[in-house]
Amino acid sequence: MYEGDYPREECGIFGIFDHSEASHLTYLGLYALQHRGQESAGIVTCDEGEPKSHRGMGLVADAFTPNTLRALSGYSAIGHVRYSTTGSSLLKNAQPFLAQRQKSFMAVAHNGNLVNARLLKEKLESQGSIFQSTMDSEIFVHLIARSKKPGYLDKTIQALSHVRGAYSLILLTENGLIGARDPHGFRPLCLGRLKGSFVLASETCALDLVQARYINDIQPGEVVMIDKHGLHSEKPFSRLKPSFCIFEYIYFARPDSNIFGQSVYLVRKKLGARLAEEAPAEADFVMPIPDSGNYAALGFAERTGLPFEMGMIRNHYVGRTFIQPSQSVRDFGVKIKLNPVKDLLRGKRVVVIEDSIVRGTTSRTRIRALRDAGVKEVHMRVSCPPHRFPCHYGIDFPTREELIGSSRSVEEIRKFIGLDSLAYLSLEGMVGAMPQPRKSFCLACYNGKYPVPVSPETDKFTLEG
Numbered sequence: 001m002y003e004g005d006y007p008r009e010e011c012g013i014f015g016i017f018d019h020s021e022a023s024h025l026t027y028l029g030l031y032a033l034q035h036r037g038q039e040s041a042g043i044v045t046c047d048e049g050e051p052k053s054h055r056g057m058g059l060v061a062d063a064f065t066p067n068t069l070r071a072l073s074g075y076s077a078i079g080h081v082r083y084s085t086t087g088s089s090l091l092k093n094a095q096p097f098l099a100q101r102q103k104s105f106m107a108v109a110h111n112g113n114l115v116n117a118r119l120l121k122e123k124l125e126s127q128g129s130i131f132q133s134t135m136d137s138e139i140f141v142h143l144i145a146r147s148k149k150p151g152y153l154d155k156t157i158q159a160l161s162h163v164r165g166a167y168s169l170i171l172l173t174e175n176g177l178i179g180a181r182d183p184h185g186f187r188p189l190c191l192g193r194l195k196g197s198f199v200l201a202s203e204t205c206a207l208d209l210v211q212a213r214y215i216n217d218i219q220p221g222e223v224v225m226i227d228k229h230g231l232h233s234e235k236p237f238s239r240l241k242p243s244f245c246i247f248e249y250i251y252f253a254r255p256d257s258n259i260f261g262q263s264v265y266l267v268r269k270k271l272g273a274r275l276a277e278e279a280p281a282e283a284d285f286v287m288p289i290p291d292s293g294n295y296a297a298l299g300f301a302e303r304t305g306l307p308f309e310m311g312m313i314r315n316h317y318v319g320r321t322f323i324q325p326s327q328s329v330r331d332f333g334v335k336i337k338l339n340p341v342k343d344l345l346r347g348k349r350v351v352v353i354e355d356s357i358v359r360g361t362t363s364r365t366r367i368r369a370l371r372d373a374g375v376k377e378v379h380m381r382v383s384c385p386p387h388r389f390p391c392h393y394g395i396d397f398p399t400r401e402e403l404i405g406s407s408r409s410v411e412e413i414r415k416f417i418g419l420d421s422l423a424y425l426s427l428e429g430m431v432g433a434m435p436q437p438r439k440s441f442c443l444a445c446y447n448g449k450y451p452v453p454v455s456p457e458t459d460k461f462t463l464e465g
């Protein structure tokens with residue numbers, strides 16, 4: 001299966017409490033979050049204390065039918081779209097993960113990655129827990145189930161005190177919804193209001209689609225309980241330095257979303273403008289690698305005064321993956337997605353704006369396609385610094401050896417891709433384009449400084465009941 005040469009999306013989560021159309025609105029919310037995960041989708045609803053669940057492989061549109069949605073009755077619901085970063089690509093690993101015991105139940109939708117998952121799992125198994133999936137998200141369920149604290153909120157807080165890493169989380173129980181964000185706030189999670197109902201979602205684009213009003217972001221380390229008494233918020237953990245994932249702004253989040261307090265579209269344009277200041281180029285026009293490079297290219301064009309053109313057209317009807325016969329025709333897969341506009345490109349000097357270069361193989365094929373179309377000069381500008389380190393907080397980059405930025409110089413990458421010139425945005429330039437101070441962001445995949453230690457040996461812990 002060809003999957004391109006981009007970091008893979010992680011997960012999107014959505015939840016709604018107290019709405020007669022809970023499952024349909026969750027379905028729409030997942031539609032809006034489809035870019036965050038295309039491998040599986042699921043919804044769990046609560047109908048008079050009883051859970052109803054449906055999970056399926058593929059896109060949201062493939063995973064549900066009108067009948068499956070109709071069967072998901074109830075006034076509260078949570079949903080999840082997934083690209084696996086841990087656990088293999090199987091239906092049993094699709095979320096929300098649902099567990100039932102006597103007359104109570106708990107369903108969890110998780111976006112992120114726990115760095116102490118293996119240790120926690122070993123410990124829980126040694127104490128009798130039986131895991132049904134290979135997802136680290138199931139750990140939350142076991143930790144909550146074994147807590148002796150009264151009430152789901154306190155049980156959840158106790159469970160969260162054991163986990164390390166990245167989580168934005170929505171839980172559904174027979175009593176209501178719980179939303180939580182890890183103390184570093186790696187992944188986004190926002191709260192909205194739809195008339196009398198509360199909505200939680202990974203990104204504001206999901207609130208927009210269901211016509212919910214944005215209220216605020218769930219803060220790093222905040223846990224909220226939404227039930228028939230309304231919304232109750234707690235900040236039970238010691239305050240830590242925020243580590244918002246900067247790559248959400250650069251690549252993952254939808255440009256029509258606001259995350260971490262700023263419009264993704266506007267941040268991407270600013271990244272492009274910074275790139276133009278740091279690394280201008282003599283050219284006839286600026287063109288993006290669509291779609292994710294579009295907004296930085298607009299900012300680059302605006303700052304340099306060069307015309308903006310769409311030199312490559314994306315085929316929007318190609319699925320994320322498709323079957324190809326062998327590795328030797330991998331390039332063919334790249335061409336299926338993007339096709340150069342030959343009459344526009346012939347004899348021209350172009351600046352191509354990319355948002356990231358992972359292995360470099362896809363970029364090389366695209367530049368070859370531009371050369372075949374008769375381009376005279378190709379200058380590539382990348383709207384972030386080279387990726388040198390893997391992510392342990394929920395983004396599926398290749399291994400360090402496969403990341404071209406970790407083993408080759410910019411000049412070597414330029415030669416490998418076949419460019420006339422190549423420049424990346426500096427770390428200072430990238431952070432300078434952000435709405436928050438530098439210290440608020442995780443930059444680990446660029447500088448190797450991991451805000452949460454990733455070595456299991458550094459994470460000694462004991463499980464309390």
Ligand code: SF4
Pocket residue numbers: 186244245246247248390391392393394395442443444445446
């Ligand atoms: S390592 Fe990179 S991709 Fe991962 S959370 Fe940090 S900034 Fe985001």
